[in-house]
Amino acid sequence: MxxxxxxxxxxxxxxxxxxxxxxxxxxSKVEQLLHDEPENIKCFTETLRDLTCFWDEKEDRxxxxxxxxxxxxxxxxxxxxxxxxxxGAAGKRLFLCRLSxxxxxxxxxxxxxxxxRELYNRSLSIDQVLLLDPPxxxxxxxxxxxxxxNVTWLPPALKYMDDSMMYEVRYVVExxxxxxxxxxxxxxxxxxGLQPNSKYKVWVRVKLDGISxxxxxxxxxxxxxxxxxxxxxxxxxxxxxxxxxxxxxxLSLTVLLSHHxxxxxxxxxxxxxxxxxxxxxxxxxxxxxxxxLGHNNGSTWPVHMYTEELPAPLEVLSxxxxxxxxxxxxxxxxxxxxxxxxxxxxxxxxxxxxxxDQLETRGxxxxxxxxxxxxxxxxxxxxxxxxxxxxxxxxxxxxLLESQDTYVTLNQNSQHTREDEQGDDILxxxxxxQALFASRGTSLSAASHSDLGSLQQSSGxxxxxxxxxxxxxxxxxxxxxxxxxxxxxxxxxxSMDYSPMSSSRITDMGKGVTYTNEYKNxxxxxxxxxxxxxxxxxY
Amino acid sequence: MSQTGHEERSKTxxxxxxxxxxxxxxxxxxxPGLPSPLRPICDLRVLDHFIKxxxxxxxAMRVCKEGCRIGVPLVVPLxxxxxxxxxxxxxxxxxxxxxxxxxxxxxxxxxxxxxxxxSVLHSHIDASVRNIASIGQVLRSLSIQxxxxxxxxxxxxxxxxxxxxxxxxxxxxxxxxxxVRLLLANAPVCQPDS
Numbered sequence: 001m002x003x004x005x006x007x008x009x010x011x012x013x014x015x016x017x018x019x020x021x022x023x024x025x026x027x028s029k030v031e032q033l034l035h036d037e038p039e040n041i042k043c044f045t046e047t048l049r050d051l052t053c054f055w056d057e058k059e060d061r062x063x064x065x066x067x068x069x070x071x072x073x074x075x076x077x078x079x080x081x082x083x084x085x086x087x088g089a090a091g092k093r094l095f096l097c098r099l100s101x102x103x104x105x106x107x108x109x110x111x112x113x114x115x116x117r118e119l120y121n122r123s124l125s126i127d128q129v130l131l132l133d134p135p136x137x138x139x140x141x142x143x144x145x146x147x148x149x150n151v152t153w154l155p156p157a158l159k160y161m162d163d164s165m166m167y168e169v170r171y172v173v174e175x176x177x178x179x180x181x182x183x184x185x186x187x188x189x190x191x192x193g194l195q196p197n198s199k200y201k202v203w204v205r206v207k208l209d210g211i212s213x214x215x216x217x218x219x220x221x222x223x224x225x226x227x228x229x230x231x232x233x234x235x236x237x238x239x240x241x242x243x244x245x246x247x248x249x250x251l252s253l254t255v256l257l258s259h260h261x262x263x264x265x266x267x268x269x270x271x272x273x274x275x276x277x278x279x280x281x282x283x284x285x286x287x288x289x290x291x292x293l294g295h296n297n298g299s300t301w302p303v304h305m306y307t308e309e310l311p312a313p314l315e316v317l318s319x320x321x322x323x324x325x326x327x328x329x330x331x332x333x334x335x336x337x338x339x340x341x342x343x344x345x346x347x348x349x350x351x352x353x354x355x356x357d358q359l360e361t362r363g364x365x366x367x368x369x370x371x372x373x374x375x376x377x378x379x380x381x382x383x384x385x386x387x388x389x390x391x392x393x394x395x396x397x398x399x400l401l402e403s404q405d406t407y408v409t410l411n412q413n414s415q416h417t418r419e420d421e422q423g424d425d426i427l428x429x430x431x432x433x434q435a436l437f438a439s440r441g442t443s444l445s446a447a448s449h450s451d452l453g454s455l456q457q458s459s460g461x462x463x464x465x466x467x468x469x470x471x472x473x474x475x476x477x478x479x480x481x482x483x484x485x486x487x488x489x490x491x492x493x494x495s496m497d498y499s500p501m502s503s504s505r506i507t508d509m510g511k512g513v514t515y516t517n518e519y520k521n522x523x524x525x526x527x528x529x530x531x532x533x534x535x536x537x538x539y
Numbered sequence: 540m541s542q543t544g545h546e547e548r549s550k551t552x553x554x555x556x557x558x559x560x561x562x563x564x565x566x567x568x569x570x571p572g573l574p575s576p577l578r579p580i581c582d583l584r585v586l587d588h589f590i591k592x593x594x595x596x597x598x599a600m601r602v603c604k605e606g607c608r609i610g611v612p613l614v615v616p617l618x619x620x621x622x623x624x625x626x627x628x629x630x631x632x633x634x635x636x637x638x639x640x641x642x643x644x645x646x647x648x649x650x651x652x653x654x655x656x657x658s659v660l661h662s663h664i665d666a667s668v669r670n671i672a673s674i675g676q677v678l679r680s681l682s683i684q685x686x687x688x689x690x691x692x693x694x695x696x697x698x699x700x701x702x703x704x705x706x707x708x709x710x711x712x713x714x715x716x717x718x719v720r721l722l723l724a725n726a727p728v729c730q731p732d733s
Contacts, residue, residue: 048622074619076699105717106619107709127716160622160721163583211587212716 028219029131030054030094036216040120041110044131048158051126054096055112069113070097075106102126130215132156135204140226147196149226152188153204166209171202196231580680581729589670590715596663597708609654612700613647616640618713625721637722638686639693640714645671647707655704667711674719681726
């Protein structure tokens with residue numbers, strides 16, 4: 001007997017141990033239902049093979065459990081009695097009853113009688129009071145993706161009800177509020193939007209979905225920990241950042257290299273040193289200028305010599321100071337203009353003719369008075385030139401018209417014919433413009449040497465000519481000093497022609513011809529009669 | 540000569556092939572018996588939808604007190620399910636049980652139309668009748684043969700009578716939730732390893 005009792009006790013103890021090691025112990029379920037269920041008779045089924053109903057004793061009565069009677073009746077059946085048992089200590093006792101024969105999908109009526117009187121009653125359907133164990137084997141694993149965790153679990157091993165389960169997953173991380181998610185028809189869940197590199201605590205619980213079966217939420221499963229992988233840089237962002245930084249570096253390098261001199265000057269300006277101009281001053285003579293001067297005298301003078309000409313004084317001589325006149329038929333030749341002017345003169349030949357005519361008439365009318373003021377000058381000049389042209393040796397006599405410049409002389413006689421050979425002088429006198437500016441294409445040749453004959457040749461052509469200048473072997477008035485640069489000024493009344501001449505050429509008189517100035521615009525000069533003085537300078 | 544013969548032969552072959560195809564088509568049309576089997580409806584969400592509707596109807600009937608009295612008690616099936624007992628039955632027994640119950644329910648709910656005057660309840664009644672018919676279609680799709688119980692074939696043990704509309708609809712929903720669902724959930728056609 002004692003052995004049997006001992007074995008029974010041992011078995012009971014083992015059973016209790018097993019029950020306690022289950023996901024949720026019976027007591028805890030009772031506790032939970034005590035809290036959740038508002039009905040007086042609280043019932044639940046966990047194994048689908050029995051129904052547990054219990055009620056708590058009233059506080060006021062210290063009653064024994066023998067007073068209670070518990071009856072249950074299925075629809076269309078007779079009522080049955082269930083044995084009442086006690087749970088808990090005095091003062092907090094629970095009376096419970098376990099129904100062994102259970103039927104689903106039928107109404108069940110329960111009644112608790114106390115002392116013959118009905119205390120509680122309840123009508124329920126067992127398929128609506130399911131209280132399951134929490135899910136087992138909850139696992140949390142990392143996924144390939146960032147900020148995610150995979151949670152999986154095993155469903156409760158209930159036949160016919162796998163597709164009626166509903167799960168709730170709860171997870172929390174330090175510093176964040178708890179989050180819950182409902183899962184239906186599946187035993188896995190992917191948690192998204194998690195913090196990287198964090199430890200998450202996950203729970204799962206189960207409940208019937210309420211359509212065909214219903215019940216209470218199970219207890220939370222034991223927490224399972226999972227750590228999210230540390231965040232790594234999005235490769236695309238990394239590549240873009242690298243590319244942009246590379247571009248910026250290249251740009252800055254380019255700017256630096258292209259402006260490096262400028263930047264260097266700004267950042268590290270040169271201190272000017274006179275070493276360049278004074279070679280050896282600082283290195284050899286250590287700044288002793290006197291010594292350095294002594295060694296350097298006569299050799300390269302660092303001071304720049306101006307290669308420009310010294311300002312030359314300008315002497316303006318009038319005709320009045322000129323010497324005795326030459327024969328009257330001297331006409332003033334014109335120095336040769338540049339060959340460039342020759343074609344130009346040809347082009348203007350037609351216009352020149354007209355201009356000449358106009359000028360002649362004008363010269364006749366307007367400048368008559370003015371002309372007569374200095375007819376002697378013009379005549380005299382031309383005569384001088386003429387004489388010189390014909391008799392070059394007589395140049396020594398002439399003290400006038402020794403310039404070799406291009407100049408224009410006009411006289412009043414403008415109505416004479418042009419073809420007269422004899423009247424070449426006259427022609428030239430009378431049609432000075434024409435004569436002076438006429439050429440037959442020999443201007444180029446005339447430019448090369450003094451040729452008064454060209455003047456005669458060209459007289460009648462009515463063309464512009466660039467006439468050569470000629471030199472005078474003698475000249476009466478000499479420059480004031482050696483090395484003076486003279487400027488020959490030919491005043492046509494409109495423009496002044498200046499031509500620099502070197503006074504050093506004075507000695508070269510009679511040898512060669514120098515042609516200095518260019519052929520100016522003669523049209524203007526043609527139109528205007530010579531009103532001013534004809535100024536010559538000799539050299 | 541041979542060419543024409545060859546051509547003639549090819550022509551006849553083509554013609555006979557065409558006739559053969561035509562024959563097949565005609566036979567397919569006129570094949571006797573059941574029409575081609577429906578695709579099996581294994582998704583229990585269909586039934587869940589019916590159950591939800593039945594729940595609404597039952598809730599509506601529960602509050603109806605006066606206008607929901609029925610004169611003649613209606614025969615309804617038993618809804619209780621004992622898993623041990625149920626598992627022992629084979630597929631055909633279960634199917635017959637379900638179909639008998641559905642037939643009875645259909646008859647009972649349809650007879651309510653004359654008794655109940657409220658239009659709201661009428662909609663529930665019509666929905667329930669429609670759903671029962673749809674469940675019959677679902678069963679047919681699962682290759683469960685139609686079964687119409689004869690009057691003698693109904694086991695009285697498996698029926699009882701209700702005297703109120705709320706009870707009737709309670710039976711209705713319990714029946715759907717229990718036996719019908721068990722049958723559909725365990726249909727061999729829907730099992731993955733069948």
